[in-house]
Amino acid sequence: MWPTPKIQRSGATGPLLRQERAERTREQILHCAARIFAERGYQQTGIKDVADEVAMTKGAVYFHFPNKQALAIAVVDELYSRWPVTLEAVRGKGLSPLDTVIEMFNAATVAFLEDPIMQAGTRLQNERDAVDVELPPPYVDWTNLISMLMREAHQQGQLAQHVDPDVAARVAVAAFFGAQHISDNLNGRADFAERWREVRDTLFPALRA
Numbered sequence: 001m002w003p004t005p006k007i008q009r010s011g012a013t014g015p016l017l018r019q020e021r022a023e024r025t026r027e028q029i030l031h032c033a034a035r036i037f038a039e040r041g042y043q044q045t046g047i048k049d050v051a052d053e054v055a056m057t058k059g060a061v062y063f064h065f066p067n068k069q070a071l072a073i074a075v076v077d078e079l080y081s082r083w084p085v086t087l088e089a090v091r092g093k094g095l096s097p098l099d100t101v102i103e104m105f106n107a108a109t110v111a112f113l114e115d116p117i118m119q120a121g122t123r124l125q126n127e128r129d130a131v132d133v134e135l136p137p138p139y140v141d142w143t144n145l146i147s148m149l150m151r152e153a154h155q156q157g158q159l160a161q162h163v164d165p166d167v168a169a170r171v172a173v174a175a176f177f178g179a180q181h182i183s184d185n186l187n188g189r190a191d192f193a194e195r196w197r198e199v200r201d202t203l204f205p206a207l208r209a
């Protein structure tokens with residue numbers, strides 16, 4: 001059984017406390033489902049598996065998620081909702097735009113190695129043809145986010161004259177996620193941090209002015 005986070009007492013009472021508890025229960029179910037999706041894949045995961053691992057009844061799970069499709073969408077939505085928050089946190093470090101790009105990929109590397117939501121969101125997207133519900137198109141948000149940062153880098157003279165910022169973004173995203181995919185398939189991401197460092201240390205010097 002997965003360890004489930006303890007409900008922190010917030011001092012709320014009545015309806016607010018019930019709402020907080022419901023939100024925490026939903027979060028516990030979502031994270032447990034992510035662990036199982038990441039480990040077994042969409043087809044091999046059932047609502048009963050999630051209920052058993054989170055030590056709740058199927059009814060309790062169905063109260064928050066009407067079916068497995070809803071769980072899959074919620075995992076991918078949770079994954080994509082994180083990147084603007086991550087970007088704001090990285091922006092707070094006051095790095096240059098190009099170093100902000102590198103820091104975003106550093107954060108994604110850590111997430112791939114440690115975060116079930118990232119691992120599950122990736123596996124669901126990779127298995128999207130077998131997921132019987134429409135998922136958002138993969139990579140689009142990332143590529144747009146990196147493009148925005150690369151354009152800032154270009155405007156600030158950080159990119160070499162010949163480098164088109166949107167091309168740089170597509171190349172960086174392809175190199176990063178390609179390295180991840182290969183590492184995941186060959187050895188379960190055991191060498192992914194090193195593969196990302198190779199991409200970083202080879203590609204980014206070639207982009208800099």
Ligand SMILES: CCC[C@@H]1OCC(CO)=C1C(=O)O
Pocket residue numbers: 079080118121122123125126137138139140141142
């Ligand atoms: C097909 C993998 C999907 C990809 O992997 C994690 C992640 C990060 O948000 C992705 C994206 O689509 O943006």
